[in-house]
Amino acid sequence: MAWSTQQVAELAETTVKAVRYYHKIGLLDVPERTANGYKQYEVSHLVRLLQIKRLSDLGVPLSEVASMGHAGEDPDEAIRVLDRELEATVARISRVRAELAVILRHRAPAYVPPSFAPVARNLSDRQRSLLMVYSTVLSEKSVQEFRELLSEPDDTDEEFEALPPDADDAAIDRLAARMLPVVRRARERHPWSKAPAADAPRGAKHAEYTMAEAMVQLYNPAQLCVLKRLNALLQEEASGASDDAP
Structure with a gap:
């Protein structure tokens, strides 16, 4: 008994194209041809074709089918x-x-890390972008701490987000002064926020550089000035506290 390419493909519940491809990559031997040039497939070809299809259905890549051998191995x-x-x-x-x-x-954006889903809807696009960058360089523990910090919004958050790039020095100083007690309280509740990259998987310097680059590119010039002014105020407070210590 011999079958044509179409017939053997139908028996194996596959396609003529697949059979020809198996020939091309050496998984299935090419049968002899009749006098009129048609291939004649025999039982051995059908068995091998069924093996190939079965292994493929199981998820074995075709590149590994050959290594799994024929029946008996x-x-x-x-x-x-x-x-x-x-x-x-x-x-x-x-x-x-x-x-x-x-x-x-x-109902959070699909691209947001799942741990931030509960707070993602209340964040701006810029905050979400920062969040995604931070989550790639901070430790899991720090990311969780950061999520908890974001879950405690303050009125200054919206004011900071809305600050125009051409804000004058007076507006920048006022906002930094308003943010100072907020950040102070946050640091007291979340000591982690003083050095969020301390336990970063790839090192603190790498994380700090990546986070700083994200901030520089995502915040506008006035917002960056607020952050610099705020940092200066925090350092002044720390220096004053140090001077007052007995």
């Missing part, structure tokens, strides 16, 4: 590798579904 190790890969895939899909559930529950 031991495929245990390749199957174990495939099973481990599938286990990792299932775990990843489960994690993604859990993250999507959090994002949907809080």
Whole structure:
């Protein structure tokens, strides 16, 4: 009994194109041809085609099908590798579904790290961008601390976000002065905020540089001036406290 390419493809529930491709990459031997030039597939070809399709359906890449051999050879190790890969895939899909559930529950943008989903809707686009950059360089613990800090908004947050780039020095000084007690209280409640990059996975310098670059490119000149003025005020306070210490 012999079959044509179309017939053997139908028996294996695949396509003629797939059969020809298997020939091309050496997975399936090319059968002999009849006098009129048509291929004649025999049982051995059908069995091999069924093997290829079965392994492919299991998720084995075609590049690895050949190494798994023909019937009679031991495929245990390749199957174990495939099973481990599938286990990792299932775990990843489960994690993604859990993250999507959090994002949907809080109606947060899909690109926001799931740990920030509860507060993401109340943030500006600029804050979300900073958040994404910070989450790539800070430790998981620091990211969680940062999320808790964001969950405690203050009136100065909106004022800072709305500050125009051409704000004058007086407006900058006023806002920095208003933000000073807010930041002071935040540092008291969250000591982590004094050195957020201290435990960064790739080192504090790398994290600090990345965070600083993000701020420079995302904040406008007036906002950057406010931050510089605020930092100067905090240093003055620290220096004064040090001088007053017995």
